Amino acid sequence: xxxFGSQLKWQFVLLQKNxxxxxxxxxxxMYGLVLYFLRDINGLDKLVVALVLNxxxxxxxxxxxLSIYIELKHQILQxxxxxxxxxxxxxxxxxxxxxxxxAVCSLGxxxxxxxxxxxxxxxxxxxxxxxxxxxLLGLYxxxxxxxxxxxxxxxxxxxxxxxxxxxxxYLGVLELGxxxxxxxIQGSLDLIDYAVSGTTVNFVYAVVSIVVFIPLFYWMAFxxxxxxxxxx
Numbered sequence: 001x002x003x004f005g006s007q008l009k010w011q012f013v014l015l016q017k018n019x020x021x022x023x024x025x026x027x028x029x030m031y032g033l034v035l036y037f038l039r040d041i042n043g044l045d046k047l048v049v050a051l052v053l054n055x056x057x058x059x060x061x062x063x064x065x066l067s068i069y070i071e072l073k074h075q076i077l078q079x080x081x082x083x084x085x086x087x088x089x090x091x092x093x094x095x096x097x098x099x100x101x102x103a104v105c106s107l108g109x110x111x112x113x114x115x116x117x118x119x120x121x122x123x124x125x126x127x128x129x130x131x132x133x134x135x136l137l138g139l140y141x142x143x144x145x146x147x148x149x150x151x152x153x154x155x156x157x158x159x160x161x162x163x164x165x166x167x168x169x170y171l172g173v174l175e176l177g178x179x180x181x182x183x184x185i186q187g188s189l190d191l192i193d194y195a196v197s198g199t200t201v202n203f204v205y206a207v208v209s210i211v212v213f214i215p216l217f218y219w220m221a222f223x224x225x226x227x228x229x230x231x232x
Contacts (some may be wrong), residue, residue, distance in 0.1 A: 002080050003086065004086075004089045004092070004093060007086075007089045007090060007093040007228065008093040008096060010093075010099060011093045011094050011096075011097035011098075013068065013230055014071065014076075015063075015067060015097060015098065015101070015157065016179065016183040017186045018066075018067055018070050020063050020066065020067055020101075021075075021101055023063075024059050024063065024101050024105055024107075025103075025104070025105065027055070027100040027189075028055060028105035028109060031051050031055060032108055032109050032111075032209055032214065033085060033099075033112070034143060035047070035048060035051065035072075035109060035112045035113045036112045036113065038113075039112075039113045044113060045196050046170075046171065046197075048109065048110060048113050048114070048196055049170065049189070049196055049197070050167060050170075051109055051111055052106045052110065052123075052192055052196075053130065053163060053166075053167055053170075053185070053189060053192070054100075054163065054167075055102070055105055055106050055109060055161070056102030056103060056105065056106045056127050056128075056130045056131040056134065057102075057130050057131070057134040057159075057163045057185070058130040058132030058134075059098065059101060059102035059105060059131065059134075060095075060098055060099055060102045060130070060132065060133070061134040061135065061137060061138040061141075061155070061159065061162075062152070062155075063098055063101075063109075063175050064094060064135045064138045064139060065096065065100045065138045065139075065142040065148065065151050066148055067094070067098070068139075068142060068229075069142070069147065069151070070076075072229075077229075078088075081230055082168040086221070086228060087225075087226060088222070091139065091218075091222060091225060092218075094135070094139075095132055095135045095136060095218075096132075097138070098131070098135050099128055099131035099132045099135055100128070100131075101131075102127065102128075102130070102131030102134070102135075103124055103127045103128040103131055104129075106123075106127035106131075107120070107124060107127065110123055110195075110196065114196065116197050118196050119194065119195035120195070122191045122192075122194060122195040123178070123191070123192055123195035123196065124193055124224055125188075125210075126188040126189070126190075126191030126195065126206075127188070127192060127216065129185075129187070129188040129191075130185050130188045130189075130192075130208045132214055133184055133185055133188070133213060133214060133217055134162070134163075134180035135156070135186075136197060136214070136217035136218055136220070136221045137162060137184075137217060137221075139221035139224075139225055140153075140217070140220050140224050140225075141154065141155055142229075143224040143225055143228040143229060152183035156209075162184065162185065163185070165183060166180065166185055166186050166189050168176050168182045169183075170193070172191060180231075181205065181209075184217070185213075186209060186215045187205060187206035187207070187208070187209025187210050188206070188209070188210060190202070190205070190206045191206050
């Protein structure tokens with residue numbers, strides 16, 4: 001197994017050891033049961049999309065920060081930092097591992113309501129992209145705080161804009177017009193909406209949005225993490 005594959009394996013081990021995988025699945029199971037018993041009500045697709053938007057974003061954003069704070073507390077990362085490690089491998093493996101968990105959980109929510117009656121591929125791409133963007137934003141924001149409580153407090157306005165603004169636009173509470181197209185998760189949200197409800201979507205915009213924002217968020221997270229956590 002190459003170094004990246006080995007790093008990815010250890011990230012799953014650490015997530016399991018820190019109970020993050022178990023907590024993620026438990027929360028998803030609770031949401032899934034609620035959706036299952038509500039599956040016959042009208043307008044459930046919007047509720048599914050709203051929960052799917054929140055579930056992988058919360059897992060990606062908060063749980064990657066939680067895992068890093070735990071590893072810093074137990075001096076796991078400090079020990080890694082003095083070795084000839086590859087920071088790109090470390091960050092990408094962390095983002096991929098937590099994002100895959102987020103995507104699997106969001107698929108579980110969709111299966112609980114839609115069975116197999118939705119576009120699984122586009123749904124998986126959209127939810128995975130949301131998880132990746134959320135995890136990268138979480139990586140960036142954790143560099144401004146030295147503990148999880150401060151991180152949570154400083155994250156409230158950021159998370160509201162990142163997730164809730166496109167959500168209230170999607171629910172029709174607020175009309176943002178063309179402004180919505182510059183929101184980082186709008187393209188992913190469109191894919192999920194299309195996959196579940198068949199709503200018309202601009203696939204070019206959705207793909208370009210994901211392709212542009214993920215590298216941009218990674219660049220921001222890498223620079224901040226390198227300077228404020230690794231080389232502080």
